[in-house]
Amino acid sequence: MKQLNRKLLRELLRMKSQMLAVAAVVACGISVFVSMSSVEYSLKSTKASYYSDYRFADVFMQVKRAPESMLENVRNIQGVAAVRSRIVADVTLDVPGLNEPASGRLVSMPDRKVPVLNDVFLREGRYIEAGHPEEVIASETFMEANGLKIGDRVGAVINGRWKELVIVGMGLSPEYIYEVQPGAFFPDNRRFGVFWMSRDALEAALDMTGAFNDLSLTLAHGASEKDVIQRLDDMFRRYGSLGAYGRSEQLSDRFISDEIKQVGIQITVLPAIFLAVAVFLLNIVLKRLVSTQRDQIAVMKAMGYTNEEVGLHYLGFAMVPVAIGAVAGTALGIWLGLGLTKVYEDFYNFAELIYYFRFEEVALSVLLSAGAALVGALSAVKRVVSLPPAEAMRPEAPVVYKPGFLDRKEFQKKIPVSVRIIVRNLERRRWKTAISVIMIAFAVAILIAGRYSYDAINHLILVEFSGKHREDLTIIFNESRPRSVQYNLASLGGVLEQEFYREEPAKLIYEHRSRRQSITGLKTSDGLKRLVDAHNRQIQLPETGILLTTTLADILGIAPGDTLTVEFLQGKRRTVRVPVGGTIDELLGLSAYMRIDNLDRLTEEADMVTAAYLRIDGTESEKLFADFKEMPDVAGTSMLKAMQESFEELIAQSMTTSTVILTTFASILAFAVVYNGARISLSERARELSSLRVLGLTRHEIAFILLGEQAILTAIAIPVGFLIGIGLSVLLALALSSELYRMPVVFSNFNFVFALIVIVAVALFSGIMVHYRLNRLDLIAVLKTRE
Amino acid sequence: MAYNQGSIGQTVLGVDKVSKVYTMGEVKVEALRHVSADFYEGELVVLLGTSGSGKSTLLNIIGGLDVPSEGRLYFRGKEMTAANEDDLTAYRRESIGFVFQFYNLISSLTALENVQLVTEISPEPMAAEEALKLVSLADRMNHFPSQLSGGEQQRVAIARAVAKRPELLLCDEPTGALDYKTGKLVLDVIRKVNEELGTTTLVITHNVSIAAMADRVIHMRSGEITEIERNERKLSPSELSW
Structure with a gap:
């Protein structure tokens, strides 16, 4: 088998550009899979550990004013594990360096640091000290957005009285992973911040001694959230309850949970497309390889190699590029995952967003890609393995063409012979033509769907900020x-x-x-x-x-x-x-x-x-x-x-990054399909094309015949890709829409123009590369051999 | 019948001390050594030699598929030695007709379309139908190569080669892939084209018997011309046997 491996290696090197294209497509798919699934897992596990470490509550309720003594009643509700009452107030702030007023949410904390529900993670500085009512812990995002440091002062109007607050700590809380002003959807961290301060100070300032206006609690294992909420509502109606609600209505949790769900959706769709394309490419490349090596296969068998050995040898042609793609894709996926985690750190305020990369993801991606290689190679390899050696020695039966679409009378005269060659080739292998079109169309669709979210968000900004x-x-x-x-x-x-x-x-x-x-x-x-x-x-x-x-x-x-x-x-x-x-x-x-x-x-x-x-x-x-x-x-x-500005700034970078990544991936996909298609046509038709050259056709004329086929495929694929892209976007819109927001189904003309330009450029580029090979056709050799 | 008389026409093509050296890895192979020959209007020349004699290399150089390492090539008095790729393409396109051992038809085109492939790009072609009539295939012109026998395919190839009215028809082992009977039929078509159109024809073969249909026979061995012989008693292909 040693020599067979040597053969495999050498021939893979000879086919390196085609094989690299396959590997690149696999790498794209695997990288999306690895990055998205690792990010999903990282977000999930970070959220879970943050929630449990800082005791994020399960049920929340705001009331106008309730006596502290009510807490005992709450504790007695069946299914309630721990309860905390707080005083929460929204106030106007005067922030140094900011002209306009900002808004602050003041949240009461015990005077001494003890573990509480919805606890605060202290990033910097210290906890508030008893007897210092002016001390606050300010939220990290607010401090960063305003360039505030420990020791800085912020003015606040609390209950009609102007007070100066001194920042002693920088903190965050699982309650405000997504920190937005009440009633708002977009974070504006310069103008809204959360402040944790002494309960005593707030009680005094708001005349709330012995009372609270905010209640949170955790549920015992197996408790019914619905029942507890019902009990709370009954119990606090007379204290001006605005109704208790679970985490699913807690804004921050809602955002982060939706985000995790959205990442989850992306784990499947894109990798599936890429792997499907890889399967297709492997299949056509291997079919071609096997048919040019019929005689070699016959010789191997004649020498006594078993069907399994021969089969495995050709399977190697699929496994090697896929393995390279899987390794590269995994590495790229980890890198993308890390980058994406950084982006999420901008959107969401975790104490620490840890990027987890698990062995399961590698294992699954190896399994997926090996599966792809197997599916792609199997039919091609099976065909050759089953041939008896004597039959394999004989050349393949000539390609049979039948009169088709072009042979109707009305076309006979008008169409140049070179165009007829192109059309007949496409017609002869309808399935291959159709699948090629769909594969290129996928690339177009990825471009459309990739920019769709950009269009959707622009539209959302237009409607929300200008229309409404x-x-x-x-x-x-x-x-x-x-x-x-x-x-x-x-x-x-x-x-x-x-x-x-x-x-x-x-x-x-x-x-x-x-x-x-x-x-x-x-x-x-x-x-x-x-x-x-x-x-x-x-x-x-x-x-x-x-x-x-x-x-x-x-x-x-x-x-x-x-x-x-x-x-x-x-x-x-x-x-x-x-x-x-x-x-x-x-x-x-x-x-x-x-x-x-x-x-x-x-x-x-x-x-x-x-x-x-x-x-x-x-x-x-x-x-x-x-x-x-x-x-x-x-x-x-x-x-x-x-x-609007702060939202656009926040979204701009991640939008640009995702556009660049998706455009690159889609380009790789389109290139791999068009280039491999042309290379296989070139291999299949080198003899024909050389004959034409000998007959006096110029290089450009034969290039037209060869590349014309790819051009037609691409031309058909573009509108098909537009349709698939629109479909994919609609699915995306449905999948990404939640109670919080709906993705509008809108497309800018630029989206289509952009996809068109990218695909045409990619097709031209692969055309140029194949054209370069055409120039090196060996005119003499080809005439001397029967295919 | 003037053409049938032998070397009476003007020189169409001249080969003057042509050598060709191929470099195969680290080995240099001398495929042609100082070969000189002239080809005249209307004659049918058979280039005879065993495999490795250099006959194909000579044909490739004459046909503009390859360039000599040394020596000169003249076509109608014009030196072709220094021609670039584009000149050679134009030369093949306008002046040369090729017939290959394995026909090299375009499988996706019918017989008629294969001929039209050439007539489309030639300055003064004959009608494609006429060329097919010449090779007695008028009734099968809408068939694809896969629907034709080997002999028929080779006749289509001949029709394709002559339809442009080339100055020089080059046939490389035209019967090499055909059985005895079909081979003779194809040779008869080549004779017919040579006689009726007066196209200077060069047939290369290793089959000695075919030499009998030539006006002149050029013998080659080991890259050299060993003998140029005038055939005094020319036979028609039907009289040949091997």
Whole structure:
């Protein structure tokens, strides 16, 4: 077998460009598989250990104010393992170096460091000291975004009083892995941060001595979350509970869990495509190899090599490039996985995001690629192994052509002979032609689907930041205010336009389904805030009844015309029945809208507002911001433009990286298919082409015949690839959409143009490489031999 | 019948002291050594030699598939020795007709299309149908190579070679892959083309019997011409036997 291995090695070297192309395709597939599955595992296990190390709670609840004595009752609920009460308050911040006001979430911590639920991981500095009410631990992202250091001071308006907070520690918490302002979707770390401070200090500042407004608990093993939530809701209704909820409604967990799910989806699709292409390539390359080596195979058998030995030898032609691809792909996958982990560190605030690489991934990728090699090689090898030596010695039967499409009378005269050669070749092997087209189309599809997410996010940015909102900033009051607050705002210089709205926490119930969801009361659907759907089309607010986002209506299983039961969770806590006036297909989150006066009527609390959209005069913004920083009723402000910028900045790099990677991979795929296709045609037809050269055809003329075939395949593959790409994107949109956001199905023209350019460039490049080989055809040798 | 008289025409092609050395790895092989010969309008020459005699190398050089290492080649008085790749392609395209041992038809093209392949790119070709009629294949011209017998395929190859009205028809072992009867039929087609079109024809073979149909016979051995013999009693292919 030694000599056979030598033969294998030498011939592999001779076919190195084809084999490398196969190896590269395998490497792409394996690298995606290894990187995505290792990242998924890393995220999952990091999340799990972070949650358990820092005791992330299972159930959460906000109340207006409940006595500390209630804790004992909670502990007695069956299935509750540990409970923690806290005081949480949203305040306006004055951050050094930042003109506009920022928002802070103050979270109470025990005065002495003891293990608690939703604990804080201290990255730097120290824990707060008892007797120092001004000391805080600030969130790492906020400190980094604002360039704050331990010892820096931040101003805060707490319960109407201006206080100076001193940062003594930099921390993070499993509660805020994704740290966004309440009600927002995009992180703006400069303008929103979490601060952990002394419970005593907060009790004093907020007049909450002996009381709490935030409850979290963990469940005992096997406990029913639903039952515990039900008990909590009953128990705390009279304390202004906004309804208890599990981790699945906790925003940060929701984001990170969705992300992990999305990574999981990517483990399968791309690697499957790449491995399928590798199977196809191995199959055509090996078939060709075996047919050019028929005589050698016969000789080997005549000398006494067994079928298994011969078969294994040819299987080696598949195994070696696949093994190279698998090794390279695994290495590349680890490298990509590490890089991707870094990207996730930007998005999500883990105490430590550890990249785990497991042996299972290597084993599985080896198994997958060996499987691919086997499937690709088997049919080609089987054919040759089964031939008796004497038959193998004889040349293969001549290729049979039959009259086809072109032989209809109307075409006879018009079409040049060279084109007929091309078309007949494509026609003769319809399956191979079809599969080649599909393989190239896959490359196009990967490009389309890869840039699709870019288009989708751009569209989302357009709709969310330009279509929906025309305000410059939003101010949120710390509790419902009478509508007369508008006069206060109007009296501030620089406010050009103001539009109040009201957020009313409620529980929406239809049949056996229910959902905690604030209802937004708006004056109009076309004010500073506009109601627009996924396609940026304007939707009207119904005169009566409630407007639900499509996803919310789906969750509740309700349709326009049905009647919804609404339990308000604040004020008079009325329960009312409201007809569903329509649905709106929004991209982000869940919402329920109605006219503000209808909301006033239903709650029996008129003229209340909770927030306002403002359009301001840019020249007076500085003074205005200074005023806001000192306004007692303001819990927070959010700046649309700033949010957009910070989101775009966050997303830009990862988008560029993923575009570069996918474009490279798709190019490799397209190149491998086109180049191998042309090389095999060249090998099959070297004799024919040489004969043509001898007959006087120029190099370009024979190149036209050879490459014309690949050109036609590519040309057909492009529109097919567009279709597959659109299909793949739709699947991606469905798979990636969640309650948090829906991926809009939108494509920019540039996406298609880009895919077209890349594929044409790749096809041209492989054409040039094959053309170069054509120039070296040995015209004489080929005439002397029978194939 | 003027063409049938032997070397009366002008020189079509002249070979002057041509040598060819191949380098095979570290060994140099002298395939041709100072070979000189002229070929005249309308004659049929048989180039006779055993394998390794250098006859194919000479044919390749004459056909513009290869260039000599030494010596000169003249076509219609014009020196071809210094011709580049493009000149040689043009030379083959316009002036040379090739017939190969293994026919080398394009399997994806019908008989007619194989001939059209050449007529499409020639300046003054005959109609492809006419060329096929010449080789008595008018009735099978829409067949693909896989539907034709070996002899028929070789006749298509001849039709393809002559359809451009070449100055020189080069046939490399045209009967090498054919049985006795079919071989003779094909040789008769070559004779017919030579006589009816007056195309200067060069047939290379190792088959001594075929020499009897030539106007002149060039004998080669070990890269050299050993003898150029005028055939005084020319036979028709049907009279040949081997």
